[in-house]
Every structure is written in C-alpha cells, then in structure tokens.
Amino acid sequence: MVRTRTPRGHWVLFLLSGLVLAAALLLNGFAHGAMGEGHGSHSKAAGLPPEEATRAGPVLRPGPGPVRSARPASGTIALTFDDGPDPTWTPRLLDVLRRHHAQATFFTVGARVAEHPELARRMVREGHEIGSHTYTHADMGAVPGWRLRLELDLTQRALAGATGRTTNLVRQPFSATPASLTGAQWAAAEAAARHGYVTVLADRDTGDWRRPGVERIVERAIGPAPGKGASPGGRARPGAIVMLHDSGGDRAQTVAAVDRLLTRLSARGYRFTTVSRAVGLPPGDVPASATDRAVGGALIMSQRLAGWLVGAMTVLFGVVTALTLLRLALMVLAARVHVRRTRRGRRGRGRPPTRRTPFTPPVSIVVPAYNEEAGLAATVRSLLDTDYPAPVEVIVVDDGSTDGTPRIARELARHPAVRVVHQVNGGKPSALNTGLSHARAEIVVLVDGDTVFQRDTLRRLVAPLADPRVGAVSGNTKVANRGGVLGRWQHLEYVIGFNLDRRLFDVLQCMPTIPGAIGAFRRQVLASVGGVPADTLAEDTDLTMAIGRAGWRVVYEERALAWTEAPSSLRQLWRQRYRWCYGTLQAMWKHRRAPAQRGPSGRYGRRCLPYLTVFQVVLPLFAPAVDVFTLYGLVFLNPLKYVVVWALFSGVAALVAAYALRLDGESLGPLWTLPLQQVVYRQLMYLVVFQSVVTALLGARLRWHTIRRTGTFGTPRVDSLRT
Structure with missing residues (x-):
C-alpha cells in the first residue's frame, strides 16, 4: 500500500467554513x-x-x-x-x-x-x-x-x-x-x-x-x-x-x-x-x-446569503433531527424483532434449524499479530481455555513484528493446538490470508491479537453456522478497559452499535461488518469471494460486503462475547477511527454498483449502502453545522424550542442506550457520561468523518495506523470483567 502523508490543508478550509458559518449566523441574528x-x-x-427641546418643532x-x-x-x-x-x-x-x-x-x-x-x-x-x-x-x-x-x-x-x-x-x-x-x-x-x-x-x-x-x-x-x-x-x-x-x-x-x-x-x-x-x-x-x-x-449580498443559510439550516435541523429519531426508533424496533426471533430459534422454531446434536465441527482460529506483545498471550490462552467440545487449532501469524511478539508466539507454540507462522510484514489482510492457507478446518474464526474470548464464546459463535444459509457470524465485541470517561464513552458506543445497529442489520439481512475482533466463517465462503481483500483499510467491512453480495446470510450472535482493548487516549482513538472510517468509505466505493444490480447483490446493496451513506457519512458531515445552528437558536431564536428539542433528543438517546445496556446484561451506571459524550465524543467522531471524506476526495492513500497496546489483559480469564 502506498504510504502517503494525510493532507492537512483541509483543516484550514474547515476552520474557514466554520468561521463563515458563524459569521453568517451572527449577521442574521443581529439583522x-x-x-x-x-x-x-x-x-x-x-x-x-432641555425644556426647549420638548417644546421645539419635530x-x-x-x-x-x-x-x-x-x-x-x-x-x-x-x-x-x-x-x-x-x-x-x-x-x-x-x-x-x-x-x-x-x-x-x-x-x-x-x-x-x-x-x-x-x-x-x-x-x-x-x-x-x-x-x-x-x-x-x-x-x-x-x-x-x-x-x-x-x-x-x-x-x-x-x-x-x-x-x-x-x-x-x-x-x-x-x-x-x-x-x-x-x-x-x-x-x-x-x-x-x-x-x-x-x-x-x-x-x-x-x-x-x-x-x-x-x-x-x-x-x-x-x-x-x-x-x-x-x-x-x-x-x-x-x-x-x-x-x-x-x-x-x-x-x-x-x-x-x-x-x-x-x-x-x-x-x-x-x-x-x-x-x-x-x-x-x-x-x-x-x-x-x-x-x-x-x-x-x-x-x-452577505445578509441575503445569511438569511438563505439560516432558512436552509432550519430545514436541515429538522431533517437531521427527524432522521436521527427515526434511526433510533428503527434500531429499537429491529432489536425487539431480533430478540424474539433468536429466542424462537433457540427453542427450535426459527433460525438456526434444530439438530439432535449440537453443531460443533472442528474449528481453525487465525490470529494475525503485529507488535502484539502486550496482549497476544492472553488472547491465545483464552482461545485454548474453551468449553468447545470439538478439536480447535490456533494459527498465530507473526506479521514481521519488531517487538517481543515472535518470542511470545514461540512460547505459545509449545501447546499442541497452537501453530505459529512467521512472514515478512505485509499487513493484516496478508497475515489473515496466510493463516487461512494453513487452516485445516472448514469453519474458520478470525480474531485480533488484542482480543480475549470467554469460555463459551467459541461454541456460541459457531452455532448459527448450523443453518446452511449462513455464511458468516458476527460476535459481540466488548470494551475491556472502560475505567475512565473515554473508556465509558467507547463502552456505550460499542454496546449501542453492536446491540442495536447489528441487530437491525441482521433483521434486514444487510450486515456491513463482521469485526476483526470476532467473526466465524465457512472456508468455502471465504474462498468464493477471493479471501480477505487487501485493497481497503477496512478489510473486515470489505469482506463482509462481498459475502452479503454473494447471497450468504451474515448473522449476529450477541451471546458470543469477545473482550478487546480500546484506545486509551484521544490520539489513539482518532488514529483508529480515522482508519475505520476511511476504510469503510473505500469499501462503500468499491461496492457502489451493488444497488443497481439484480439478485442477492442488488438486494444487499439497496439495503446496506444507502443506510451507511445517510447515517454514517452524510449526517455526521452536517452534524457540526447543525450543532452550531442549535447554539444559534438558543441565543438568537426561540431558546425554549431548541432546549426542548435537545432535551427530547437526549432523553430518547438515553432511553435507547439504557435499552441496549439491558439487552447486553450491562449496568446502567455509565449512562451518566452520555450527555458529555454528546458534547465532546460525538464531535470528535464527526471530525473523523470529515477528515476521512476529504482524504478520500483528494485521492490520498491513508497508511495503516497501529494502536499502542497497554496490556489490559493480565490473565487468561476475563469473566470478572462483566461486573
């Protein structure tokens, strides 16, 4: 991949645009x-x-x-x-x-x-x-x-x-x-x-x-x-x-x-x-x-443009508010449908079809590792400490690490179920494809080198593949290092994203991403789409879209839990989300023709890509302007109206977050950070989308940003993290 420097000039454009918007709003408010x-x-x-003035002429x-x-x-x-x-x-x-x-x-x-x-x-x-x-x-x-x-x-x-x-x-x-x-x-x-x-x-x-x-x-x-x-x-x-x-x-x-x-x-x-x-x-x-x-x-001219802008912003404010509330309502409705459907399926009346014996075929687990010395040992040990009854092999692919990862991998290879493959650094997709080429089982699980499974995770993750229509399964990723405010914000984001967004995608049969932290696949499905793609930075999204377009069902198993280490600083968070967002844009562009096609590819594309475009690209791009306009409304227009709208939105968001936490069996305690998340964390995510879109429009190639690990997992068992 070409490693070019991210363009910086657009931040000047962003600041100038913000100043122009603020000046226009101030001018309109003053006028x-x-x-x-x-x-x-x-x-x-x-x-x-003076008395003479009051008695003077007019x-x-x-x-x-x-x-x-x-x-x-x-x-x-x-x-x-x-x-x-x-x-x-x-x-x-x-x-x-x-x-x-x-x-x-x-x-x-x-x-x-x-x-x-x-x-x-x-x-x-x-x-x-x-x-x-x-x-x-x-x-x-x-x-x-x-x-x-x-x-x-x-x-x-x-x-x-x-x-x-x-x-x-x-x-x-x-x-x-x-x-x-x-x-x-x-x-x-x-x-x-x-x-x-x-x-x-x-x-x-x-x-x-x-x-x-x-x-x-x-x-x-x-x-x-x-x-x-x-x-x-x-x-x-x-x-x-x-x-x-x-x-x-x-x-x-x-x-x-x-x-x-x-x-x-x-x-x-x-x-x-x-x-x-x-x-x-x-x-x-x-x-x-x-x-x-x-x-x-x-x-x-300035005042008339400012007036037009305020009129347009008023419409935009209403549209964004309506779409956001609509999305929240759809996620909650889909979550309820998903819960009822999975419960029926587990009782034998729905997905997946019942069998006399559990579906537990042999499994190959591929763990790509580049400079993962902080968490690799805990990852592999958790994969081995499983209640899965069938044979399990763990393939660790050392992708040219420069730290202690090769040494740790060699120590782990003493276990008979662990194999280590060393290669020159070629990137995560290359490491995954190398691991797939060494896998023996027909069911393959892909796991990041900073992720820890629970004992029952593998069994629950593989179970939906009993349905021959299912080609891949997404597990439920949990934030392990949720101690500070930043950790709680990411925890809420993960819970809402996985438990509501993924349930919605499952119900609509248009799952866009199986996270790299936890996903199960049929080898034949991976082979049919050409393996893990290497031409985008979000290889997990690109791969999932290819599987969905091929007509395979991609489902979400919320009980298959994987604990991962989230970025511990704003800088690390920015680097991670920048790569994710930019890679998602690449994948969307790569599969842009899907909505116009017939058959499974068209059905998938018409459900998935418009949703991602509206709610993960367009709305975040306009959201900062809408927030500025909200402040303008509080100062210059009817403040009560905007306070009511903000309170309504915040209240609905809190209820939805609480519902997601309850679905996931999580404590409601982190909800106190939600209002601050709306003010600080959300703005950061908006800027990530802006940066990613501009980088893509300018045709620049983004390098792979490596996240520094702090070694959250000190032991192979993490059941205590649920409390």
Whole structure:
C-alpha cells in the first residue's frame, strides 16, 4: 500500500467554513434584532432633555448653543412611515401614495432594506424620501455609543447598496413627539448630530401600530380642530409631521387610513410632501460614493446569503433531527424483532434449524499479530481455555513484528493446538490470508491479537453456522478497559452499535461488518469471494460486503462475547477511527454498483449502502453545522424550542442506550457520561468523518495506523470483567 502523508490543508478550509458559518449566523441574528431590538431601560443618569427641546418643532438638530428645530409650513403634511420596508404592506402604501400623487418619508430599518432592496429603490424612484430607523430597530437611547454608531453606519451602507443614496435624517425607534423625549433619547440625538444627522420626531403619533381602527387613525392624523389648541398662532391649516408604520404586523388599517386621510385633506387644500420639503431643508437623502455603494452591495449580498443559510439550516435541523429519531426508533424496533426471533430459534422454531446434536465441527482460529506483545498471550490462552467440545487449532501469524511478539508466539507454540507462522510484514489482510492457507478446518474464526474470548464464546459463535444459509457470524465485541470517561464513552458506543445497529442489520439481512475482533466463517465462503481483500483499510467491512453480495446470510450472535482493548487516549482513538472510517468509505466505493444490480447483490446493496451513506457519512458531515445552528437558536431564536428539542433528543438517546445496556446484561451506571459524550465524543467522531471524506476526495492513500497496546489483559480469564 502506498504510504502517503494525510493532507492537512483541509483543516484550514474547515476552520474557514466554520468561521463563515458563524459569521453568517451572527449577521442574521443581529439583522433580525436578536441583539437588543427591544425597548431597553433608559439610565436615570441621562437626566432630562432641555425644556426647549420638548417644546421645539419635530425636526431637531442638537448642537452647541440653543436647540435648533423646524416645523412644517402651513397647509403641508409630511406623512412618515417607520419600521419598513415590508414586502406586504409597503407596496400597498406606495400604491396609495402614487394614486394620490403624494410623497412621503420612509424611515427604514437597514436590515429590512438589505432584505428587500427593490422596495427601497421603488421609494426613491417614485420621489419619496428615505431616512434611517437604525439597522436593527435598536433603542438608540439604551445602547452604548459603539452600537449606536454601528447601527447608523450599517443602515447607510444598506441604503447606499440598495438605492445608491445615503441619508442625514434619523428617527429613533420608540420615539414619538418632542414632548415625550427622554433624557437618554436626547443624548442619542446629540450623538447622532455629531455624526451629521438631523433627528425627526412627529407632531402627531397615530398609534396605528396598536390597530385602533381606521377612523381613529385618521382622527389622530388630522389632529384637533382649529381653535382647540392645535394651531399655534391661530393658523387655520397647521402643517404637521404624522407618524405611521408600514411594517411590524398587520397594517391593513394603516393602508385604509392613509387612503382616507389623503382623500379628505387633499380636498381641503393640504399638500403632502417629504419631511425636508415640508420644513424647507435640502433633501435628506443624497447620492452615495462609489465606495459606499460597493460596501453596501456586499452587505446586502452577505445578509441575503445569511438569511438563505439560516432558512436552509432550519430545514436541515429538522431533517437531521427527524432522521436521527427515526434511526433510533428503527434500531429499537429491529432489536425487539431480533430478540424474539433468536429466542424462537433457540427453542427450535426459527433460525438456526434444530439438530439432535449440537453443531460443533472442528474449528481453525487465525490470529494475525503485529507488535502484539502486550496482549497476544492472553488472547491465545483464552482461545485454548474453551468449553468447545470439538478439536480447535490456533494459527498465530507473526506479521514481521519488531517487538517481543515472535518470542511470545514461540512460547505459545509449545501447546499442541497452537501453530505459529512467521512472514515478512505485509499487513493484516496478508497475515489473515496466510493463516487461512494453513487452516485445516472448514469453519474458520478470525480474531485480533488484542482480543480475549470467554469460555463459551467459541461454541456460541459457531452455532448459527448450523443453518446452511449462513455464511458468516458476527460476535459481540466488548470494551475491556472502560475505567475512565473515554473508556465509558467507547463502552456505550460499542454496546449501542453492536446491540442495536447489528441487530437491525441482521433483521434486514444487510450486515456491513463482521469485526476483526470476532467473526466465524465457512472456508468455502471465504474462498468464493477471493479471501480477505487487501485493497481497503477496512478489510473486515470489505469482506463482509462481498459475502452479503454473494447471497450468504451474515448473522449476529450477541451471546458470543469477545473482550478487546480500546484506545486509551484521544490520539489513539482518532488514529483508529480515522482508519475505520476511511476504510469503510473505500469499501462503500468499491461496492457502489451493488444497488443497481439484480439478485442477492442488488438486494444487499439497496439495503446496506444507502443506510451507511445517510447515517454514517452524510449526517455526521452536517452534524457540526447543525450543532452550531442549535447554539444559534438558543441565543438568537426561540431558546425554549431548541432546549426542548435537545432535551427530547437526549432523553430518547438515553432511553435507547439504557435499552441496549439491558439487552447486553450491562449496568446502567455509565449512562451518566452520555450527555458529555454528546458534547465532546460525538464531535470528535464527526471530525473523523470529515477528515476521512476529504482524504478520500483528494485521492490520498491513508497508511495503516497501529494502536499502542497497554496490556489490559493480565490473565487468561476475563469473566470478572462483566461486573
């Protein structure tokens, strides 16, 4: 096998993708007001606004010296609309204004301009004026100075990108008339003035956002009748700036009220125009620079892409959650079917067919060994210490070990049932095929050099081969070194994987893997598929797929227990799982044509490969993004919804894990590590899949990663490990 270095550049791509995703989610969360849109509490330290400001006109320009303000000219009405643009209500209001040949001023929320730039362009095209209402509808009097500046600057960029214009008019969210100004709002108006903004308030607040009724909105917009204090100086037709809204909810009443208001007041000779024209100021919006237009265009594109991404992530979140729960449900259902089926079979009414005498033919056990000095002796001794009644031979293949393995093998060969074969290092498949060539029995058991059998394991493992339709049997691998948190995590993974996944595969007759730690085969089956394949790193998966495609049944015997030493560090775990995952991808690619074929190969391929593709490749690839989106939902969306979903998922996963542990006769104690496993261990497995997929796509060949053994098995008997 070509030994090339694993590509590393894709981790930079992975990190950049993660940063882009996080930035997009943050931008979308910020744009939709999840970072302080609500009306914040104003600090008492801000004091009160100057009395002259509360009695001034609605157009204010704070600065050194007296407060400067302006009022609309007599007979002039400036209709203003806040909170838009809205794709439903803004076009309807624009239609009404156009029908009456009236102009207005729209105080737009920058984030909504970025979402609907075509509406902002229509406003400008039809002669309306645009002002700033901040980028996220933030309370300018309650946010810090940097946030206020950011809100105003981003809105300018959005307007420049959408319309090619910027504005010097601003209306603070949650503000109304000069008389209602708070000290904090006045301080915000002063800060905005230092950046060149004119603050626009209103003479008449219609309160249309409360939907009080069309007539009530019209009455408030018209104001008190002359002679009742509404016309300073006794003007018969006082001008006014009227506050309305074109977004933020159902604005049907506003649309109807504007139509009625324009009809009534136009008949009285009122002129409807923009704020700037009404008070005699230059236009509030002016052409933007080329730089501002370019930056604004990039902002609009980024926000729209972020919105699309969040929408796609919402769908993905639902799909992944549904598929995960579906998989758990299928595994539990299949496990119950498998339990009932095996119980019937053992009573003589199902698989395997009953015989008058137990099925105990001679067995050859092949143990490939490369640098297995830590556990080889315990492995071989456990194979010899068996209650299997028929002759058993153990063939140890020393695959060019460089440690004490050859010496230990020679000592073990003193037993008459043990034979040792030495060869130049050729890899595990080569060692297995060498052992098969020396095997004498028709039933062959393949065992890793770090695995220990119980006394009854061999008898239980071989028993299902009494059924002539069964070509191979998978045993039940158990984690022996489960002392720490990492060991408990792997223990849970093994129990759930073997007791639920393998039962499901057995029921569906599409077993993808007989583990190298424990598997029994017919020699004729191995010969028919060409022996153990050497062109993939997951030779056990490749071999099992070939057997399944050949039409043989591959079954799972949960009572055939084999104890193995799991990796004791995250680095060792990564190396092992990286090889497994990459090898599985190789095997899936090698057998990719199976689903399109007829007969046993097609049936096997259509059941096995789609399942592996969806649940072992696609979902793990998307899972990190889904986890990031879950955090986003907790912060920016409805946190209760995502807490409930997470709690539901965790609860179901815990119940399923408990069921698997009970099926396997294991203690429920390790379940306390499950929540942490979901947060830490699962992420590591996702990264393994990502690394493996990228390595495969880049066409790199992965070398065989050897796991360092620590010698978990100090004695040949391991029955005590079950407790």
